[in-house]
Amino acid sequence: MTGEIITLQIGQCGNQVGKQFWSQLIKEHGISRDGQSLSTNESDTVEEDDPTIFFKQNDSNRYTPRALLFDLEPSAIADVQNSFPGLFNERNVWVSKDELGAGNAWSKGYDHGLENQEEFINMVDKEIDATESFEGFQLLHSVAGGTGSGLGSNFLEALSDRYHKKIITTYSVFPSSESEVVIQPYNTILTLRRLIEHSDASVVFDNKALLNLATRVFRDRNTSYEQTNQLIASVLSSITNSLRFPSYMYNSLPSIFSTLVPTADLHFLVPSFTPFTSDFIPGVRDFKKSSAYDVILDLFDKSNSMVLRNNDTPVYLSIYNSILGPTDQADITRAILKSQQRIKFPPWSSSALHVNVGKKSAYNVTPDSDKVSGMMLANTTSVNALLQTACSSFDVLFKRGAFLHMYQDGKMFQNGAEEFIESREVVQSCINEYYAAEQETFMDDVLMEEENIVGNGGMLDADGDDII
Ligand code: GTP
Numbered sequence: 001m002t003g004e005i006i007t008l009q010i011g012q013c014g015n016q017v018g019k020q021f022w023s024q025l026i027k028e029h030g031i032s033r034d035g036q037s038l039s040t041n042e043s044d045t046v047e048e049d050d051p052t053i054f055f056k057q058n059d060s061n062r063y064t065p066r067a068l069l070f071d072l073e074p075s076a077i078a079d080v081q082n083s084f085p086g087l088f089n090e091r092n093v094w095v096s097k098d099e100l101g102a103g104n105a106w107s108k109g110y111d112h113g114l115e116n117q118e119e120f121i122n123m124v125d126k127e128i129d130a131t132e133s134f135e136g137f138q139l140l141h142s143v144a145g146g147t148g149s150g151l152g153s154n155f156l157e158a159l160s161d162r163y164h165k166k167i168i169t170t171y172s173v174f175p176s177s178e179s180e181v182v183i184q185p186y187n188t189i190l191t192l193r194r195l196i197e198h199s200d201a202s203v204v205f206d207n208k209a210l211l212n213l214a215t216r217v218f219r220d221r222n223t224s225y226e227q228t229n230q231l232i233a234s235v236l237s238s239i240t241n242s243l244r245f246p247s248y249m250y251n252s253l254p255s256i257f258s259t260l261v262p263t264a265d266l267h268f269l270v271p272s273f274t275p276f277t278s279d280f281i282p283g284v285r286d287f288k289k290s291s292a293y294d295v296i297l298d299l300f301d302k303s304n305s306m307v308l309r310n311n312d313t314p315v316y317l318s319i320y321n322s323i324l325g326p327t328d329q330a331d332i333t334r335a336i337l338k339s340q341q342r343i344k345f346p347p348w349s350s351s352a353l354h355v356n357v358g359k360k361s362a363y364n365v366t367p368d369s370d371k372v373s374g375m376m377l378a379n380t381t382s383v384n385a386l387l388q389t390a391c392s393s394f395d396v397l398f399k400r401g402a403f404l405h406m407y408q409d410g411k412m413f414q415n416g417a418e419e420f421i422e423s424r425e426v427v428q429s430c431i432n433e434y435y436a437a438e439q440e441t442f443m444d445d446v447l448m449e450e451e452n453i454v455g456n457g458g459m460l461d462a463d464g465d466d467i468i
Contacts, residue, residue: 002053002243002251003135006127007067008155011102011109011148013173014141015069015076016225019083020233021140022065024280025054026087028237028244029063030363034086037061038363048362049245056130066131068092068123070155072112072147073101092123102146106187107410109150114411117158124159136167136253138236139199143191144175144184153194160198167253169201171236174307174386176208177393183403185393186420192390193423196430201257201267203239203377205232206386209308216303217276217284231306234280235271238322238375241358250320250356259354260318260379263446265430266437268383272376274304277368279324279360292327292372296335296355299376300343307386314382315344315438321355325372332357348443381434391427398424 009018025031029051030038037057055063065088071077074095081088094116102108113120128134137159141148152170159168172195175184195202210231214223217231242250250256261267274295276284290298299321302309323332336353345351360369397403398420412419436442 002050002246003133003253004053004066004131005135005240005243005253006124006131006137007054007065008070008137008139009067009080010070010139010141010152010155011145012071012073012076012142013145013225014139014148014152015071015080017140017171017173017229017232017236018067018069019080020226020229021236022067022080022084022087024233024237025051025065025244026063026084027364028361029055030361031055031063033084035062035064035084037063048359051244053243054240064089066127068094068127070094070120070147070151071101072096072109072151073099092127094120094123102150104144104181104183104187105146105406105410106150106153106190107407107413109146109148109152110154110190111150111411112147113151113154113158117154120155121158121162134166136169136200137163139168139170139172141170142173142175143188143195144173144181146187148173149187149191153191156194156198167201167257168199169203169253169257170195170199171203171232172205173210173232174204174206174390176206176211177389183397183406185390185397186403186407188390189394189423189427190419192387192430193426195268196265196426199267201261201269203235203269203271204383204386205235205271205306206308209306213304213306217281230281231273231276234273234276235306235375237280238273238324238358239271239377241322241324242356245359245361247359250354256320256377259352260320260377262317262349262379262437262443263433265433266317266379268387268430269377269379270305270307270309270383272299272301272304272306272378273374274298274301275371275373277371277373278366279364279368279371279373282366289371291331292323292325292374293331293335293338295323295372295374296321296332296353296376297338297342299374300339307383309382310385311382313344314378314380315346317346317349317379317381317437319353319379320377321353321374322358323355323372323374324358324360326370327357327372346438346442347440381438384431384434387427387431387434391424391431394420394424
């Protein structure tokens with residue numbers, strides 16, 4: 001059985017993305033906005049979909065999201081609650097009493113996390129008590145503001161410390177390069193360190209790519225967060241399709257993410273999606289009808305990626321696709337073979353494309369229910385463009401010592417700027433590892449390192465015993 005997943009929404013972005021995610025999920029599982037099941041026949045639900053991965057079901061056939069909502073100011077959460085009256089468990093909502101927000105400073109968000117950690121962990125524990133076979137967390141946040149980044153960072157540390165056997169995934173939104181707030185590069189680097197050290201997989205989005213995509217998909221130059229968040233929610237819904245409509249493949253978080261993450265640090269995953277149909281975005285008409293073959297190949301097009309890339313020929317370490325709609329296995333096989341000829345894998349990789357053919361919801365019937373759409377999660381070295389942009393923007397500020405006073409009262413900054421320097425180093429070493437992963441000897445080097453730890457550098461015989 002697929003285990004339950006708890007969603008944590010932190011800060012404005014996290015809660016606004018969450019709003020679109022739950023809006024999509026209730027459509028797919030036949031649940032009204034206040035949590036009532038719309039299913040007339042209970043056996044319908046049991047056979048096709050399993051809402052209980054993401055929702056608690058109570059006696060009167062009502063569903064409550066397994067979600068915890070946090071913010072330092074009330075407006076984003078109030079909007080979520082007003083949009084779904086009575087859907088969320090009131091006890092799973094936490095808003096800071098001073099309601100002041102983190103003023104975009106990571107240190108303020110982090111310190112609020114420290115001060116309230118016991119209460120937060122209690123809330124998480126209570127939610128876990130309501131599961132049968134708890135599998136892991138997904139955290140929704142932005143890396144750039146003060147709350148999603150700072151409080152989110154502290155939360156990640158606490159979760160990985162307390163529940164280290166559970167899988168922790170993040171859906172992390174990066175600022176566009178013309179970011180609105182000058183200290184965002186500091187927040188981003190401090191958060192990236194926690195993503196590297198404390199999450200098992202981070203699906204990354206960049207707002208610049210999302211805005212470009214939204215302009216095209218909605219045919220509207222004045223894009224809104226609501227629109228970008230619908231794009232993100234389409235990805236989230238597709239990644240979790242094989243968990244919520246379970247079959248015998250990819251029906252747990254580890255079975256998806258272990259195919260994608262070759263070493264602990266290389267866990268940044270770039271999503272692509274095409275085409276956006278009205279199964280995901282009501283009323284959208286962005287596409288021509290295509291086959292699974294076209295969709296799988298189109299997913300490699302950089303205009304469909306949710307992270308900007310500098311390179312036209314990225315190196316792919318691993319790939320997972322979720323395809324929805326009427327498909328023909330021969331079409332998929334042909335597309336896999338064609339992709340393998342076209343794209344670059346490092347010599348040590350298996351060059352496998354993992355493809356799940358997901359199920360469409362019987363509740364979410366739209367004019368596009370007979371159309372194919374696809375989502376790709378790629379572990380690619382082109383993510384270095386995102387990481388490097390974050391570092392360069394950080395370096396410009398940090399070299400001048402600009403705005404450091406905004407952090408000096410924070411508990412992590414009592415030794416001055418050390419935390420900044422260390423975080424920057426951790427991010428650099430992840431960038432270096434992505435470059436190293438393009439080399440033929442990469443896996444040998446990784447195995448050597450592991451042997452050094454396990455066998456103290458000793459040689460192993462054919463049975464795997466130390467040679468003395
Ligand atoms: P404070 O406002 O400092 O308390 O922190 P916060 O975490 O609530 O801030 P927020 O989530 O607003 O983070 C700011 C960053 O997130 C900026 O880069 C924004 O462009 C981006 N952002 C904010 N809301 C959204 C959203 O709904 N969708 C997307 N895609 N980006 C968002």
